[in-house]
Amino acid sequence: MTEDDSTVDLAAVREKYRAERDKRTTGRRYRPARGDLARYAADPHAEPFERAPLTDTVDVAIVGGGIGGLLAGARLRESGAVETIRIFDPAADVGGTWYWNRFPGLRCDVESYIYMPLLEELGTVPTEKYATGAEISAHCQAIAREYDLYRDACLQTTVTGIAWDDSAGCWTIATDRGDRVRARFVCLAIGSLHRPKLPDLPGIDTFRGHSFHTSRWDFAYTGGDSSGGLVGLRGKRVAVIGTGATGVQVIPHLADWAEHLYVFQRTPPRSAPAATAPPTRTGPRAWNPAGSSAGWTTSTC
Numbered sequence: 126m127t128e129d130d131s132t133v134d135l136a137a138v139r140e141k142y143r144a145e146r147d148k149r150t151t152g153r154r155y156r157p158a159r160g161d162l163a164r165y166a167a168d169p170h171a172e173p174f175e176r177a178p179l180t181d182t183v184d185v186a187i188v189g190g191g192i193g194g195l196l197a198g199a200r201l202r203e204s205g206a207v208e209t210i211r212i213f214d215p216a217a218d219v220g221g222t223w224y225w226n227r228f229p230g231l232r233c234d235v236e237s238y239i240y241m242p243l244l245e246e247l248g249t250v251p252t253e254k255y256a257t258g259a260e261i262s263a264h265c266q267a268i269a270r271e272y273d274l275y276r277d278a279c280l281q282t283t284v285t286g287i288a289w290d291d292s293a294g295c296w297t298i299a300t301d302r303g304d305r306v307r308a309r310f311v312c313l314a315i316g317s318l319h320r321p322k323l324p325d326l327p328g329i330d331t332f333r334g335h336s337f338h339t340s341r342w343d344f345a346y347t348g349g350d351s352s353g354g355l356v357g358l359r360g361k362r363v364a365v366i367g368t369g370a371t372g373v374q375v376i377p378h379l380a381d382w383a384e385h386l387y388v389f390q391r392t393p394p395r396s397a398p399a400a401t402a403p404p405t406r407t408g409p410r411a412w413n414p415a416g417s418s419a420g421w422t423t424s425t426c
């Protein structure tokens with residue numbers, strides 16, 4: 126291909142895209158992390174605990190404690206229209222995606238000034254252009270504290286049913302802990318990317334090596350933390366399946382520590398250096414005056 130468009134073989138390019146699309150959309154693809162594979166969805170970050178089932182009434186029930194649920198809760202608090210807000214989530218803390226994902230190298234891949242919500246409200250500026258997962262997770266927790274969303278939260282609790290009770294004029298929310306909570310309003314903020322997607326590969330349920338999904342990183346096995354230091358992989362042969370945004374972030378850390386790293390790539394992505402840097406008054410671009418004056422988040426977006 127040259128700069129002259131007339132020399133581009135469009136038919137060949139279209140065929141290439143069609144072939145790559147077909148790899149993603151045809152045949153066996155994913156298996157849910159249930160049954161024999163349920164361990165891939167288990168929470169490696171939480172200690173089990175018991176509590177008695179709840180049967181009380183709240184003004185608003187929010188299903189999901191990720192950024193969506195937190196924003197809904199924060200704005201409801203600001204409105205002053207409701208008193209009791211209850212977030213339900215199977216995670217042991219708020220953050221959703223940023224609770225579940227802690228893999229080494231995790232960062233947001235849009236500018237943190239745009240991505241992270243309620244920065245001005247909390248009086249904070251992200252420390253880097255592409256904030257780490259740990260920083261975003263801590264910010265989510267700060268939102269929950271600032272807006273008093275922990276007070277009535279039910280964490281490590283999955284909503285299993287929501288039914289409208291016509292005579293009482295409210296919803297009844299059922300959970301896997303036997304709760305029967307009533308609420309006048311229900312807000313669904315369950316996201317979609319918190320679920321581990323498993324490739325439907327022959328042998329995935331009988332593989333005898335150690336394996337886990339990046340959204341449930343097993344630091345007890347690898348050692349280290351979300352900034353790296355995977356000392357447990359010394360001398361090990363490691364394979365990573367996938368080179369999407371997660372693969373691109375995690376692979377350099379695996380390569381640092383494993384004795385041998387195999388990378389399996391189906392569809393090559395485009396990636397570029399992140400060029401992350403602490404924000405300054407003017408920021409990396411003239412239009413990005415992070416933290417410089419009241420209203421900076423609005424003008425940045």
Ligand SMILES: Cc1cc2nc3c(=O)[nH]c(=O)nc-3n(C[C@H](O)[C@H](O)[C@H](O)COP(=O)(O)OP(=O)(O)OC[C@H]3O[C@@H](n4cnc5c(N)ncnc54)[C@H](O)[C@@H]3O)c2cc1C
Nearest residue numbers: 189191192193213214221222233234235283284315316319
């Ligand atoms: C690794 C990774 C990196 C990402 N990076 C970016 C990025 O840089 N920029 C960007 O724009 N987006 C990014 N995303 C997308 C990210 O998911 C969204 O930006 C955002 O965090 C989604 O928030 P959410 O609240 O809608 O959903 P989630 O974060 O998915 O939260 C939903 C919550 O609902 C809970 N839930 C689900 N079912 C139930 C139930 N039955 N009962 C109770 N709770 C339930 C889940 O446990 C989860 O905690 C990324 C996603 C991943 C996985």
